[in-house]
Amino acid sequence: MGQISLQGVRKSFGPVNIIKGADLDIEDGSFVVFVGPSGCGKTTLLRLIAGLEDVTGGKILIDGKNVVDVPPAKRGLSMVFQSYALYPHMSVRGNIAFGLKMAGLPRDDINRKVEAAAATLNLTPYLDRKPRELSGGQRQRVAIGRAIVREPKAFLFDEPLSNLDAALRVQMRLEVTRLQKQLATTAIYVTHDQVEAMTMADKIVVLNAGNIEQYGSPLELYERPANLFVAGFIGSPRMNFISGDIARQHSAATIGVRPEHLRIDREGQGWPGTVAIAEHLGSDTFLYVDAGQIGTLTVRYVGELDLAAGDSVSLSPDPSRVHRFAEDGSSIRA
Amino acid sequence: MARMVTTKRVIVSTGAAWLFGFLIFFPILWMILASFKTELEAFATPPSFLFFHWTTENYATVQERSDYVHHAVNSILIAGGSTLIAMLIAVPAAWSMAFAPTRRTKDILLWMLSTKMMPPVGVLVPIYLIYRDFGLLDSRAGLVFILCLGNLPIVIWMLFTYFKEIPKDILEAARMDGATIGRELVYVLAPMAVPGLASTMLLNFILAWNEAFWTLNLSTLQAAPLTVFIASYSSPEGLFWAKLSAASTLAIAPILVLGWFSQRQLVRGLTFGAVK
Amino acid sequence: MAASVQTMEVALATQQTQLLARSLLTPAVALLFIWMIVPLAMTIYFSTLHYNLLDAGSETFVGLENFRYFLTDPAFLASLKNTLVLVGSVLAITVLLGVPVALLLDQPVVGLNIVRLMVIAPFFVMPTVSALVWKNLLMHPVSGLFAWLSRLVGAEPIDWFNDAPMLAIILIVSWQWLPFATLILLTALQSLDEEQKEAAEMDGARALSTFIYITLPHLARPITVVILIETIFLLTVFAEIFVTTGGGPGLQTTNIAFLIYSQALIQFDVGNASAGGLVAVVIANIVAFFLVRIVGRNLEA
Numbered sequence: 001m002g003q004i005s006l007q008g009v010r011k012s013f014g015p016v017n018i019i020k021g022a023d024l025d026i027e028d029g030s031f032v033v034f035v036g037p038s039g040c041g042k043t044t045l046l047r048l049i050a051g052l053e054d055v056t057g058g059k060i061l062i063d064g065k066n067v068v069d070v071p072p073a074k075r076g077l078s079m080v081f082q083s084y085a086l087y088p089h090m091s092v093r094g095n096i097a098f099g100l101k102m103a104g105l106p107r108d109d110i111n112r113k114v115e116a117a118a119a120t121l122n123l124t125p126y127l128d129r130k131p132r133e134l135s136g137g138q139r140q141r142v143a144i145g146r147a148i149v150r151e152p153k154a155f156l157f158d159e160p161l162s163n164l165d166a167a168l169r170v171q172m173r174l175e176v177t178r179l180q181k182q183l184a185t186t187a188i189y190v191t192h193d194q195v196e197a198m199t200m201a202d203k204i205v206v207l208n209a210g211n212i213e214q215y216g217s218p219l220e221l222y223e224r225p226a227n228l229f230v231a232g233f234i235g236s237p238r239m240n241f242i243s244g245d246i247a248r249q250h251s252a253a254t255i256g257v258r259p260e261h262l263r264i265d266r267e268g269q270g271w272p273g274t275v276a277i278a279e280h281l282g283s284d285t286f287l288y289v290d291a292g293q294i295g296t297l298t299v300r301y302v303g304e305l306d307l308a309a310g311d312s313v314s315l316s317p318d319p320s321r322v323h324r325f326a327e328d329g330s331s332i333r334a
Numbered sequence: 335m336a337r338m339v340t341t342k343r344v345i346v347s348t349g350a351a352w353l354f355g356f357l358i359f360f361p362i363l364w365m366i367l368a369s370f371k372t373e374l375e376a377f378a379t380p381p382s383f384l385f386f387h388w389t390t391e392n393y394a395t396v397q398e399r400s401d402y403v404h405h406a407v408n409s410i411l412i413a414g415g416s417t418l419i420a421m422l423i424a425v426p427a428a429w430s431m432a433f434a435p436t437r438r439t440k441d442i443l444l445w446m447l448s449t450k451m452m453p454p455v456g457v458l459v460p461i462y463l464i465y466r467d468f469g470l471l472d473s474r475a476g477l478v479f480i481l482c483l484g485n486l487p488i489v490i491w492m493l494f495t496y497f498k499e500i501p502k503d504i505l506e507a508a509r510m511d512g513a514t515i516g517r518e519l520v521y522v523l524a525p526m527a528v529p530g531l532a533s534t535m536l537l538n539f540i541l542a543w544n545e546a547f548w549t550l551n552l553s554t555l556q557a558a559p560l561t562v563f564i565a566s567y568s569s570p571e572g573l574f575w576a577k578l579s580a581a582s583t584l585a586i587a588p589i590l591v592l593g594w595f596s597q598r599q600l601v602r603g604l605t606f607g608a609v610k
Numbered sequence: 611m612a613a614s615v616q617t618m619e620v621a622l623a624t625q626q627t628q629l630l631a632r633s634l635l636t637p638a639v640a641l642l643f644i645w646m647i648v649p650l651a652m653t654i655y656f657s658t659l660h661y662n663l664l665d666a667g668s669e670t671f672v673g674l675e676n677f678r679y680f681l682t683d684p685a686f687l688a689s690l691k692n693t694l695v696l697v698g699s700v701l702a703i704t705v706l707l708g709v710p711v712a713l714l715l716d717q718p719v720v721g722l723n724i725v726r727l728m729v730i731a732p733f734f735v736m737p738t739v740s741a742l743v744w745k746n747l748l749m750h751p752v753s754g755l756f757a758w759l760s761r762l763v764g765a766e767p768i769d770w771f772n773d774a775p776m777l778a779i780i781l782i783v784s785w786q787w788l789p790f791a792t793l794i795l796l797t798a799l800q801s802l803d804e805e806q807k808e809a810a811e812m813d814g815a816r817a818l819s820t821f822i823y824i825t826l827p828h829l830a831r832p833i834t835v836v837i838l839i840e841t842i843f844l845l846t847v848f849a850e851i852f853v854t855t856g857g858g859p860g861l862q863t864t865n866i867a868f869l870i871y872s873q874a875l876i877q878f879d880v881g882n883a884s885a886g887g888l889v890a891v892v893i894a895n896i897v898a899f900f901l902v903r904i905v906g907r908n909l910e911a
Contacts, residue, residue: 052506073512085507089525098521099511146511339718347717351725354711358788359728362735364755365743377753427638434631440909442639444902449642451898453846455867456891459874459884460652483645490638515630544736546849551875561849564738568745568853575746575753582739593734594727601797604790605835 001063002153002186003028004049009058011044018044020210022058026154026188026203031180034190035197036207036233042190043158045207049188050156051075062153073102078147079156082163084139086131092118092142093127099150117149120179137168148179154186161196173200194234198222206230228329231256237286237298239323246271246294252324252332259286259300261321264307270316273297278308289313362586369393369579376575392580402563402581409559409585411474412549413542416481417535420489423482425531428493429519433505443494450487454547465552474557477549481542489538492603496530497523537599540589560585650891656884663878676885686886688861689869696780696865697844701837703784708791708836709829715792716799733789737849744782745771745854775855775863782850791836798832799825831904838901845894866890 004026011019018041026032034042047053049060051072059066067075078099086095093114100110118124121141131139140160147155157176161169177200180187191197197204198218206213206221206229214226218234225231231239239256247255263270264287273291285305289297297315307313324332368376370388396402431439461480462471470476500523508522546561553562564585567578593600660672680686711729719725732740748755749770757767770778802825810820846867851857857864857872864872870890874883 050510052509072506072509073514077510079507079510081503081507083501083503085501085503087504087507087522087526098508098513102512102517146507150511344718344720347714348720351714351717351719351722354714355725355728358711358785359731361740361743361748361785362731364747365739368747376747379753379758381753381755381758423638423641426634430631430634434628436628436631440906442635443909444906446638446642447905448898448902449646451842451894451901452646453867453890453894455846455848455870456887456894457649457653458870459656459880459887460649462874463652463880464649483641486638486642540734544734546737547846550738550849550852551871561736561738564736564742565849565853567742568738578742578746582743586735586739589734589736590731593730597726597730597793598797600733600790601793605794605839 001028003063004154004186004188005061006045006049007059007061009045009048009060010056011041011048011053012056018210019048022212024205024212024215026186028186029184030202031177031187031189031200032203032205033197033201034188034205034207035192035194038192039209040207041210042207046156046158046188046190050077050079076153077156078150078152078154079158080143080147080160082159084131084143084160086139086142086146088131091128091130092123092134092145095131095142096145096149099146103150113149117145120148121145136164137172140164140172144176144179148183152185154188155180157187157189159191161191162193176200195236198234204234206233208233224333225323225331227331228254228256228325231323231325231331237300240297242294244293250322250324253327254325256323256325257317257321259298260302261318262297262299263316263318264289264299264301264305265314265316266312268314268316270314271297273313273315275307275309275311275313280304287313289315291315365579366583368576369583371576373573373576376579377573392576393584395577396580396584402584405558405560405563406584408474408557409543409561412477412481412557412559413539415474415478416485416542417489417538419478420482420486420538421531421535424486424489424493428490428497429523431490432494432497443491446487446490450484454484458551462551470552472553472556472558477553477557477559480548480552481545484545484548485538485541488541488603489534492534492537492599493530495602496527496534499530500526533596533599534603536592537596537603540592540596543589653884653887653891656880657888659881661880663880672881676881680882680885680889685861685864685869686866689864689866692776692861692863693845693865693867695776696783696847697841699780700784700787700844701840703780704787704791704840705833705836707788708795709833711788711792712795712799715796729792730789732785733787735786737786738853740786741782741850741853744778744785749778771855772859775859779847779850779855779863782854783844783847787840787844790840794832794836795829798829802828835901835904838897838904841897842894842901845890845897866893
């Protein structure tokens with residue numbers, strides 16, 4: 001089983017506190033994504049769970065057992081690295097088989113499992129090639145094959161798709177999700193791309209400067225962000241934030257409205273503004289509106305809207321979708 | 335180069351380069367030619383360049399001298415032995431500095447390099463006396479030991495740089511795959527480090543083969559390698575140029591070949607990373 | 611690829627590996643430490659004695675007497691001058707020739723590999739062979755090639771080892787070290803970003819300007835490194851002198867290294883030789899200080 005808990009986990013490098021105290025409970029079989037800006041500590045947290053770094057304090061429990069003093073080789077986890085980290089001197093078969101060889105499995109079992117994993121990942125024709133003879137996507141799959149073949153308690157992914165081109169990334173996203181569902185193994189996935197996070201995760205952990213800002217399902221994060229940071233991080237294009245008088249009217253220090261929740265008309269009683277830039281994608285229209293004192297607001301309209309730069313518009317937010325935030329950034333729930 | 339290089343430039347460059355190359359290489363070429371001449375021819379003036387009576391009698395003479403073979407064997411044993419022992423000590427040391435560094439690691443490394451900068455003549459007296467008192471003078475073991483110590487900093491340094499080039503995450507992947515440190519070394523690190531290890535051994539074999547301070551001062555006959563053997567031609571009797579040339583050609587030929595493969599290692603090993 | 615020590619500090623290994631690492635490092639550190647300390651300590655000790663191997667058992671403590679003797683001995687002063695002349699000349703020749711040869715090897719040359727082999731070769735020839743080949747086959751005043759060449763142009767052949775022994779040694783040593791300088795400078799040249807040169811060209815620079823304003827500054831650091839490293843090794847030139855002139859005629863080709871050697875193993879004056887040895891160590895340390903600083907800075911990069 002692959003239930004993982006973090007209790008008060010801290011990590012410092014000398015005087016620098018990278019992780020400031022993380023508490024987390026990850027259910028067995030769930031797909032959890034660690035997301036956040038560069039330097040937030042998501043990769044460090046992953047490596048602490050893997051055992052590649054020592055914790056400065058706290059406990060890491062795998063199925064109830066504290067593994068803080070257990071070396072990575074004995075934690076029963078698999079990791080897929082951003083650079084794939086394939087063994088250059090071994091064939092694909094050798095790469096996938098290595099972990100099983102370390103575990104001391106008999107030769108026949110190893111071959112059987114390697115071939116099964118290769119079949120799942122469409123790697124069978126490449127089994128005897130060396131990594132340098134493979135494309136980026138193929139190497140990626142070998143890295144995944146190496147991870148799944150050991151039937152670990154959990155998979156750890158460190159930004160595995162960032163080195164792939166856009167089209168391949170979308171395709172691999174689906175494959176990874178499908179695979180995880182099929183194997184029903186816990187997966188912890190680190191990424192800086194919030195779209196990846198939203199589409200793949202059962203639950204998301206949003207990290208900022210070593211703190212866990214929020215832990216919840218994608219929809220929870222979208223509809224009920226815990227604070228300004230999460231609200232601004234999740235959702236693309238970014239939520240519009242307005243402070244000042246308008247915020248005070250809503251009894252808050254800051255209010256936030258997502259671009260898709262702003263209604264836009266040529267005329268009306270809402271906030272007046274002028275279109276600065278209009279982006280017509282066919283499926284959506286994105287408008288960047290200069291609303292004077294309020295600032296620049298982003299609007300998303302599903303479908304085609306015939307507006308261009310220079311047009312005057314009136315914006316009004318959907319009242320049930322206005323998020324309110326206090327002075328300290330935390331959200332105010334009604 | 336993205337653009338077309340003018341033919342004129344190629345011709346001028348090629349001409350000048352070959353001229354310089356030839357001039358620099360000439361003494362070696364001249365020596366090789368002399369080795370195929372008779373002693374009289376070698377000493378004669380005006381000197382002949384290509385059209386002389388080519389003979390291999392000098393090589394035969396040199397080969398037949400049992401002491402030549404003896405000295406050649408010494409060179410191989412001493413250069414090989416000191417390189418191997420240096421590697422045995424250096425590999426663990428370089429591994430530890432490359433993969434488990436501490437705050438002191440950089441200082442230790444620089445200190446090691448500085449020991450190579452000490453002039454050997456500064457410790458000639460004590461070493462000579464110690465060797466004399468322990469019966470190590472004119473012994474192969476003695477030479478192996480001192481050449482090993484002399485080259486150790488360079489061996490450690492070169493291995494360190496090669497180890498640092500191994501991507502850290504491949505070793506971490508091995509750890510995640512269940513490898514203990516020992517198996518990580520054997521199954522992953524070692525195969526990846528083999529080219530670096532080979533290059534380091536090669537360069538150090540060459541440096542030890544050519545070493546001409548300790549070998550000249552600490553050996554006379556029994557343990558003397560080829561450096562000393564050739565030095566014995568500095569006060570010979572009679573005509574000896576052709577024989578000297580033959581002996582020299584034999585002495586340097588293997589190293590010239592090995593040296594060709596060691597160019598990049600030379601830069602890496604002897605500039606201590608100060609030039610990239 | 612430069613080794614990066616700064617990132618090392620951040621990538622601290624887990625506890626397991628730290629302990630093991632320390633024990634793996636110990637043999638090397640211990641050996642080098644002993645190698646450094648023991649002979650050096652003995653040298654210091656001997657330098658305070660009046661100790662001649664020929665009448666052993668007569669060692670007497672003389673304090674700094676040996677140093678005073680050594681440093682005021684005309685032989686020492688001559689050897690110091692010779693050392694400076696030798697090192698300085700070889701440095702000048704190898705660098706001043708090394709730069710153009712390196713530039714030449716950076717050009718599109720047909721058969722470049724063979725040319726490289728020819729230029730690199732002298733460095734791999736053992737010093738005793740180089741010295742004897744130059745002394746006999748080339749510089750012999752009667753049958754040497756140079757003699758023949760001089761006669762061809764109607765000049766008197768130079769009796770190198772009698773009339774210009776120092777120059778002869780300088781030539782031999784320069785020939786051996788030119789490949790080193792060339793290789794280093796060539797490596798540095800090839801690391802010069804092609805795009806920098808292209809940018810200069812877009813800015814209107816012709817070949818000479820590019821050389822002066824871009825190539826030469828880029829070479830400043832490697833040239834410094836070459837100078838420092840060559841100095842370290844040239845201070846102790848020994849074999850070439852040993853095998854050709856034996857330090858002579860008189861003291862004309864005796865450098866510090868040879869002087870110490872002759873005192874130790876020819877005159878068996880251990881006390882004096884030790885004092886001299888320490889002087890050599892001090893000089894080398896000064897140069898080493900600068901070199902280590904540059905290397906250290908590079909490790910941070």
